[in-house]
Amino acid sequence: MGKSNFLGLKNEIDLLIAISNSDSDSFEIVFKHYGPLLFDYAFRIMEDSDASEDLVQDVFISIWLNREKLKYIKSFKDYIFILSKNRILNTLKKKGREKLLTYAIGNVGIAYDVVDEDxxxxxxxxxxxxxxxxxxxxxxxxxxxxxxxxxxxxxxxxxxxxxxxxxxxxxxxxxxxxxxxxxxxxxxxxxxxxxxxxxxxxxx
The missing domain is CATH 1.10.10.10 (Winged helix-like DNA-binding domain superfamily/Winged helix DNA-binding domain)
Incomplete structure (x- = not known):
């Protein structure tokens, strides 16, 4: 599963603008939509349900902490995919699972250090x-x-x-x-x- 499987929401732009203004209801809608997709993506690579669940939680906390950026993001699908990929790579590096790390990097076509985060x-x-x-x-x-x-x-x-x-x-x-x-x-x-x-x- 890759970025192409991350289907967006119809009113996604409006939801992201609302989230950037700290609307938790809109955040919940986006979380319910993308959360299962992220879990499936992470599990396919890490083969660890607990680690995949933790990753989803970590990604969405990160999104909330940096919510002011959402109104400027052109493709939320790309953004959330990069966030997820970053964390998966870091997790695999820590575990020293080189084979899975190579698979995870693959030929996705997106540099995983693109996201500007402090x-x-x-x-x-x-x-x-x-x-x-x-x-x-x-x-x-x-x-x-x-x-x-x-x-x-x-x-x-x-x-x-x-x-x-x-x-x-x-x-x-x-x-x-x-x-x-x-x-x-x-x-x-x-x-x-x-x-x-x-x-x-x-x-x-």
């Missing part, structure tokens, strides 16, 4: 977001916190959490709903509700 500042902002999120999670009621961490950190399914804690799947789902509801409220106070959009889509 990587150090972006990394700092991401770390700040996660620090705030972890702090909010630590303030959740005990059961909600436990279930949320099992799902988020250990990537366990509701079924697995249900069996591990000896509670019904519906109870797990209820605690996750309440946890996300609380986190959304708290993150909105920090103007970081986009993080909860991402987490909500991943978990539900």
């Amino acid at each position: 990587l150090i500042e972006e990394k700092r902002k991401k770390e700040e977001i996660y620090t705030i999120l972890e702090d909010k999670i630590s303030q959740l009621p005990s059961q909600q916190q436990k279930i949320f961490k099992l799902a988020k950190n250990e990537k366990k399914s509701y079924q697995q959490i249900s069996e591990q804690l000896g509670i019904s799947i519906e109870t797990v789902r209820k605690h996750m709903f309440l946890a996300l509801k609380t986190l959304k409220k708290e993150m909105q106070r920090e103007n970081l509700d986009v993080m909860i959009i991402i987490l909500s889509i991943i978990f539900f």
